[in-house]
Amino acid sequence: MCFRPFVDSAPVLERPLAVKAGLGWTGKHSLILNREAGSWFFLGELLINLPLPVDQPAGENCGRCVACMTICPTGAIVEPYTVDARRCISYLTIELEGAIPVELRSLIGNRIYGCDDCQLICPWNRYGQLGDETGFSPRHKLHAPSLTALFRWDEATFLSVTEGSAIRRIGHLRWLRNVAVALENAPWNENNLLVQKSRLGENPLLDEHILWAIEQQITRRSENRIDVQHSQQQRLVRAIEKGLMRDV
Numbered sequence: 001m002c003f004r005p006f007v008d009s010a011p012v013l014e015r016p017l018a019v020k021a022g023l024g025w026t027g028k029h030s031l032i033l034n035r036e037a038g039s040w041f042f043l044g045e046l047l048i049n050l051p052l053p054v055d056q057p058a059g060e061n062c063g064r065c066v067a068c069m070t071i072c073p074t075g076a077i078v079e080p081y082t083v084d085a086r087r088c089i090s091y092l093t094i095e096l097e098g099a100i101p102v103e104l105r106s107l108i109g110n111r112i113y114g115c116d117d118c119q120l121i122c123p124w125n126r127y128g129q130l131g132d133e134t135g136f137s138p139r140h141k142l143h144a145p146s147l148t149a150l151f152r153w154d155e156a157t158f159l160s161v162t163e164g165s166a167i168r169r170i171g172h173l174r175w176l177r178n179v180a181v182a183l184e185n186a187p188w189n190e191n192n193l194l195v196q197k198s199r200l201g202e203n204p205l206l207d208e209h210i211l212w213a214i215e216q217q218i219t220r221r222s223e224n225r226i227d228v229q230h231s232q233q234q235r236l237v238r239a240i241e242k243g244l245m246r247d248v
């Protein structure tokens, strides 16, 4: 028998395969949902050369719900089942190599690596259970750290803390770029400004984000600006408190 395993590691259309295999249905956020597990799982495949019986696809269970579409901070779910990756925070913070488009920066909030809002709000995720795979457990140094502490990390610290984690893949520069955007969106704080200025001159891409962030911070201080995402965030927090596992 020949076989080859994949988990997000090759150009395989994993979601349509999962639907055909009866693992779940495609949610309006475009991820695969299962009645018991919600969408909190990765997809993996084993390609083999054995003829196997074909499974029955699972039925669609989103109904009239559109919670994932309305909670998305950047409006990336442009229509049911369609994500405009160019607007998705997951793409912007993980895959995009260059500058984050200015018009999307304030919408990113304090998300520095990926985003799960469309999954957090999904009612089906109330039923998901925590797995026992230790690789998915929160890491001490990455669990609720301050943004200023993260921004101070040198490359060696970044590489050692993220060893064995998918976060390592984005590299130190993109990491700092993302944290700079999150600092831009933080409430006004003199210390934020000093920490950001301390990294000026290291890299032109980073400089552009830092200078933008400083400008935004100063405007925020002078205008005493209210966070436009406030009510949306509160809605998400309420939804999480209502039913999801504490660790999520």
Ligand code: B12
Residues within 6 Å of the ligand: 007, 008, 009, 010, 011, 012, 013, 014, 015, 016, 029, 030, 031, 032, 033, 039, 040, 041, 042, 043, 044, 081, 083, 085, 088, 089, 090, 091, 095, 113, 114, 115, 116, 118
């Ligand atoms: C590119 C990609 C992204 C992009 C684009 C995502 C998107 N929704 O388009 C970005 C970087 C934004 C992204 C983000 C995320 N991703 Co991603 N991503 C992928 C990846 C590598 C490829 C998907 C892809 O574009 N394939 C190519 C296109 C052509 O395929 P497709 O979109 O599935 O479309 C086909 C069919 O679905 C069908 N189709 C599509 N639309 C429609 C509509 C109708 C009506 C019909 C009939 C058919 C149909 O036709 C298409 C062509 O055959 C997959 C892994 C993989 N190899 O599949 C993971 C994958 C989809 N991602 C995953 C995850 C976990 C995420 C994030 C949650 C990560 C995070 N926390 O930040 C976010 C969620 C964002 C979201 N709401 O989708 C998981 C999803 C697990 C699950 N339970 O479904 C996957 C499967 C990886 C894995 N192995 O676990 N991702």
Ligand code: SF4
Residues within 6 Å of the ligand: 029, 071, 072, 073, 074, 075, 076, 077, 083, 087, 088, 089, 090, 114, 115, 116, 117, 118, 119
């Ligand atoms: S991962 Fe975040 S930005 Fe991307 S579609 Fe979901 S809610 Fe929107």
Ligand code: SF4
Residues within 6 Å of the ligand: 027, 028, 029, 033, 061, 062, 063, 064, 065, 066, 067, 068, 069, 118, 121, 122, 123, 124
């Ligand atoms: S939030 Fe609602 S529409 Fe979106 S995937 Fe979940 S059930 Fe479907």
